[in-house]
Amino acid sequence: MTTPAERRPVRRALIGVSDKSGLLELAAGLHAAGVEVVSTGGTAKALADAGVPVTPVERVTGFPEALDGRVKTLHPNVHAGLLADTRRPEHVAQLESLGIAPFDLLVVNLYPFARTVASGASPDECVEQIDIGGPAMVRASAKNHASVAVVVDPSRYDWVLEQVRAGGFTLADRQRLAVDAFRHTASYDVAVASWMGDVLIPDESGLPGWVGATWQRKQVLRYGENPHQLAALYTGGDGRGGLATAEQLHGKEMSYNNYIDSDAAWRAAWDHELPCVAIIKHANPCGIAVSSLEGAAAIAEAHRKAHACDPVSAFGGVIAANREVTVEMAEQVAEVFTEVIIAPSYADGAVDVLMRKKNVRILVAPEPVRGGAEMRAVSGGLLVQTADTIEADGDDPAKWTLACGTALDEQGLADLAFAWRACRAVKSNAILLAHDGATVGAGMGQVNRVDAARLAVARAGDRARGAVAASDAFFPFPDGLEVLLEAGVRAVVQPGGSVRDAEVIAAAEAAGATVYLTGTRHFAH
Ligand SMILES: NC(=O)c1ncn([C@@H]2O[C@H](COP(=O)(O)O)[C@@H](O)[C@H]2O)c1NC=O
Numbered sequence: 001m002t003t004p005a006e007r008r009p010v011r012r013a014l015i016g017v018s019d020k021s022g023l024l025e026l027a028a029g030l031h032a033a034g035v036e037v038v039s040t041g042g043t044a045k046a047l048a049d050a051g052v053p054v055t056p057v058e059r060v061t062g063f064p065e066a067l068d069g070r071v072k073t074l075h076p077n078v079h080a081g082l083l084a085d086t087r088r089p090e091h092v093a094q095l096e097s098l099g100i101a102p103f104d105l106l107v108v109n110l111y112p113f114a115r116t117v118a119s120g121a122s123p124d125e126c127v128e129q130i131d132i133g134g135p136a137m138v139r140a141s142a143k144n145h146a147s148v149a150v151v152v153d154p155s156r157y158d159w160v161l162e163q164v165r166a167g168g169f170t171l172a173d174r175q176r177l178a179v180d181a182f183r184h185t186a187s188y189d190v191a192v193a194s195w196m197g198d199v200l201i202p203d204e205s206g207l208p209g210w211v212g213a214t215w216q217r218k219q220v221l222r223y224g225e226n227p228h229q230l231a232a233l234y235t236g237g238d239g240r241g242g243l244a245t246a247e248q249l250h251g252k253e254m255s256y257n258n259y260i261d262s263d264a265a266w267r268a269a270w271d272h273e274l275p276c277v278a279i280i281k282h283a284n285p286c287g288i289a290v291s292s293l294e295g296a297a298a299i300a301e302a303h304r305k306a307h308a309c310d311p312v313s314a315f316g317g318v319i320a321a322n323r324e325v326t327v328e329m330a331e332q333v334a335e336v337f338t339e340v341i342i343a344p345s346y347a348d349g350a351v352d353v354l355m356r357k358k359n360v361r362i363l364v365a366p367e368p369v370r371g372g373a374e375m376r377a378v379s380g381g382l383l384v385q386t387a388d389t390i391e392a393d394g395d396d397p398a399k400w401t402l403a404c405g406t407a408l409d410e411q412g413l414a415d416l417a418f419a420w421r422a423c424r425a426v427k428s429n430a431i432l433l434a435h436d437g438a439t440v441g442a443g444m445g446q447v448n449r450v451d452a453a454r455l456a457v458a459r460a461g462d463r464a465r466g467a468v469a470a471s472d473a474f475f476p477f478p479d480g481l482e483v484l485l486e487a488g489v490r491a492v493v494q495p496g497g498s499v500r501d502a503e504v505i506a507a508a509e510a511a512g513a514t515v516y517l518t519g520t521r522h523f524a525h
Pocket of ligand 1: 019040071130131135
């Protein structure tokens with residue numbers, strides 16, 4: 001019996017790689033360490049051209065590469081060499097009787113299927129890039145990790161050479177490599193299965209008939225939503241960038257709740273085209289504001305306006321900016337206890353200012369990718385929906401219907417459009433009051449709309465008078481709207497569509513207020 005720490009020498013390696021980076025150094029190093037290198041067509045040619053001794057795989061199979069490379073390594077002489085469990089005397093004896101030598105190391109990387117699909121290649125070209133022989137060898141070697149080390153990642157070649165020179169791989173090494181290998185082929189198959197379903201059997205629903213995704217753990221978090229819950233962050237899935245791929249420049253480790261709030265803040269800030277700052281607590285905004293100022297002064301102004309919405313709640317909040325954070329904004333943020341700040345970049349000196357607060361987490365993140373599908377686990381299943389994008393028809397004020405009152409001027413309409421966009425970041429039932437491109441009060445997460453209105457008005461206080469309001473869904477009764485009108489709200493945007501729309505609009509008309517209908521709603525649960 002070998003122990004996990006005992007090294008198993010490498011005498012024979014099979015290399016077949018699409019990505020040939022680092023290949024020559026690896027193969028030359030293996031050769032210098034006394035390892036016989038066997039390779040597939042293109043790999044063997046690259047090695048031979050560089051003067052690295054190599055045995056073509058055809059000499060092992062006794063069979064020429066066939067069918068435009070579809071058959072190169074799919075042969076018992078290769079697979080028996082990869083699958084023989086050399087701990088078992090009967091396997092060793094059988095190999096000998098068949099005249100097959102075992103492999104100790106397999107180095108493979110697969111045809112670049114995902115890249116080919118992303119390049120817009122034709123279905124036939126994509127199909128040709130589905131690697132068959134490579135995954136077969138990778139899976140065989142990973143299964144047989146007791147005897148074979150399998151390497152699928154070119155960034156590990158230096159480490160591979162170190163191990164070979166040190167006397168071979170330990171069982172623990174081979175186990176780790178086997179796990180990586182199966183994860184690699186699983187992800188590869190998910191990409192193929194997803195693409196093939198979409199392309200060959202598309203259906204009218206516009207949603208996939210099968211959902212596959214693989215996720216790589218990026219970080220184990222201290223705990224989950226509560227300290228007794230375990231939690232970790234994973235990246236991968238659809239491979240799109242975003243908050244989970246952010247780089248942390250400073251501060252305490254991100255927590256589970258920090259990620260939830262940061263995601264909400266990041267989306268909220270990027271829902272606006274103007275320079276915008278969103279301040280989030282418990283996944284809801286305690287301030288969102290845009291600035292129409294030109295140049296670098298804008299983002300600091302947006303922050304001042306967002307903070308002014310609810311300075312009490314902004315304490316311990318998560319701040320996201322959709323523009324570079326300037327020193328001016330950083331000075332303002334440094335005044336307030338802040339959990340996380342996220343931005344696409346920071347001006348020279350801004351991070352130093354923020355770092356005056358030892359614990360504030362400073363993140364740089366790529367702009368979120370809009371659209372696509374959103375997934376949410378429910379007990380026993382998965383909900384999938386297309387994202388609620390700002391490109392939706394009802395987000396363009398030019399497409400709204402004036403239901404009653406005087407049409408707003410350009411500034412008023414801009415304010416209302418801001419309120420409508422900002423309202424998307426508020427959990428339903430949501431009512432949001434805004435003035436001059438800034439929220440002044442929001443009522444969120446209420447189980448009836450009248451309470452959401454009361455909360456928004458209470459938060460706004462005197463600022464409700466003359467403000468505009470957005471409601472994420474229609475008013476089922478006039479009561480919620482009446483709360484806003486009594487507080488002095490002058491214009492309201494809402495989807496419309498209630499059976500009592502006429503009553504609701506009559507209430508607004510009686511109060512001399514303006515109501516626009518969007519025809520679309522922005523629930524957020
Ligand atoms: N057809 C086969 O038997 C086969 N065996 C290995 N491959 C792949 O061929 C590539 C290397 O080919 P070459 O050395 O010819 O450039 C690797 O990505 C490897 O995963 C194969 N190609 C596709 O299935």
